[in-house]
Amino acid sequence: MEMLIGGAKVGASNNQTIDAVNPATGEVIDTFPSASKEDIERCLEIAQAGKEKWGSMSMDDRSKIMRRIPEVFRAHKDELAELLCREMGKPIYQCEDDLEVTVGIFENIVEEARHLLGSSFMDLSSGGELGDVQFTVYEPLGVVVCIAPFNFPYDTLTQKVAAALIMGNSIVIKPPSDVSLSLIRYTELLLEAGVPGDVAQIVTGRGSVLGDYLVKTPLVDAISFTGSTEVGVKICQDSAPYLHRLIMELGGNDPFIIFDDADLDLAVEECWMRLRNSGQTCCSSKRYIVHNSVKDKFCEKLVEWLKGFKMGDPKSRETDIGTVINEKAAKEIEEQIAHTVSQGARLVYGGQRDGAFVTPAVLMDVTKDMDVAKDMEIFGPVFPIIGFDTEEEALKIANQTIYGLNAGCLTADMTRSLRVASKLKAGTVVSNGCSTWRGPEIPFGGYKMSGIGREGGRYSLLTMSQEKTIAIRRIK
Known part of the structure; x- marks a missing residue:
């Protein structure tokens, strides 16, 4: 299978690939690209352009597209479940359960976004005067890198993807190398549902190689990561010079x-x-x-x-x-x-x-x-x-x-x-x-070294957006 960059299926510019192996049988299922730095840079530049068009659309117009995603995923449920089962050795019925949760998250997030209302403050703010009006609006962050875990790749990724997209961000998906095929197909279906190819992209390869390319760059506005605490700490360190917004769901005991x-x-x-x-x-x-x-x-x-x-x-x-x-x-x-x-x-x-x-x-x-x-x-x-x-x-x-x-x-x-x-x-x-x-609605996340921030329903929407205050002075 191939990556999706700018809506096109592409291999790595260096022609390198990685085998996808069934852990239950040792069978090589397929191969996928091992992206180069040049591939990542091109992907991020496209994402920068995509965020402008997608972010300028109304919430209603984005919702119309995103409401088609659950329909497309349901139509391909058996295919997606079988592919995940082969890639990670999870029992088939559990893979099917994961797809049901995934569809539910998309539906929940899109509906929740319709009720995400700002706040208004009139007359009584400190330093204000009669006739002052202030209100808040939510705007996109920009380009969000969504780094998925291997254990629940569909639904955990969807917590990131659904919220990022509905709030007007473009996304770059980095799948774990053990379940890259499943998430390549996932991304193909996003595009099939109508998400533009410069808004949803996927790049594949070893995390240890791609991590620097995706994190150490001003072309990224936010990073949402689920995985180990060790890797999460490194992402925080590497992204510090750019002050990316970070959402970290990490380890637990x-x-x-x-x-x-x-x-x-x-x-x-x-x-x-x-x-x-x-x-x-x-x-x-x-x-x-x-x-x-x-x-x-x-x-x-x-x-x-x-x-x-x-x-x-x-x-x-x-x-x-x-x-x-x-x-x-x-x-x-x-x-x-x-x-x-x-x-x-x-x-x-x-x-x-x-x-x-x-x-x-x-x-x-x-x-x-x-x-x-x-x-x-x-x-x-x-x-x-x-x-x-x-x-x-x-x-x-x-x-x-x-x-x-x-x-x-x-x-x-x-x-x-x-x-x-x-x-x-x-x-x-x-x-x-x-x-x-x-x-799906609760604020999920941890204390201490189990993470930064919360995901789920309204909390994901807030995380994936900027809150702006607009003040109108001296309305007579």
Whole structure:
């Protein structure tokens, strides 16, 4: 497949390509371009021209085009889901679910934009006088670079793309190299729906190579990135001389606190979100902080429950768990499990690797001083169980990390649940459930090193626009 620059399908000017590999079979599906600096510069220059035309259109005219996008995506749902399944080893039904969420985000954002109203201030402002009128309007940022993650590429990218486009920005999409084919096709469908070719473009290649080209330039006005904290920090450093607007949704090591009065069957059922996408979910619970009086029982129920899931061919509708994104990632998970065991934990279930497949792993005897209990994020189906005795101890363990994306709490005592929620350092706290929660309208984002800014509904629209105040003096 080829990139889309200025509405045309193009290869890299240096003729370099990268193989797209199915992690479940090792099959080379296709190739995609490895863009050069010259390709990026041409793309950004086109985006600069595109932003003027698109940004000068009325919100209503942009909405008419964007309301066609969900129709086009629904018409190609099977094709998009199958391509994603082949590229990342995610079970096919989960890929289909992702497409439904993607369509919903487009619909939600376009409708939300119709109700994004400015503010007005009359007569009473400090320093003003009778007859002064002030009001606010929202204007585009300009060129927005949208850097997508591999784990939920369609819907996570759409949080950026939909808001950026409806607010009048031109976009340049940088897909992860592991799912570039899926997002090339995604971009083709944007153009098919009527988005101009100089407004939506996609460039492909290794992030380590393209990152400098896309970030260290005055031809960009904003960068919206979802990915690791390490890469997010580098983007912040590299973009500092240009003061780009930054939206960063980064790593997490989300806690799930399970108290002694919790419904353990419900607690185990909530663990399903750690299996979805083979544990590759930013806001999935990654630390299970369980009261010592029920810790063994919870572990027993969890292990028995895990035995009921089938790992296998992602194309099969009988498969519950597919691969992680590639074999390199699987090896890293394997090493992290071994590291935690070397620190004194017990591997009581699973943890075996076969290529890019990793069986769900349960780790007991994890203590609060181990790396996995603090800042080591395991991006895979691993359940580290950490015991506690008091509410204060549970909160201390939960908050002892550099991250603060989401958190979950399960207790029959709603007063305690709300008290705990107020003390957890996280962008979203889920009461009566695990940490995995991201509604399309909520302000999603993290505390500390889990990110900068918020995405979702109205919050995405505000992030992707400039708020301008217009003052009219001395109206008589």
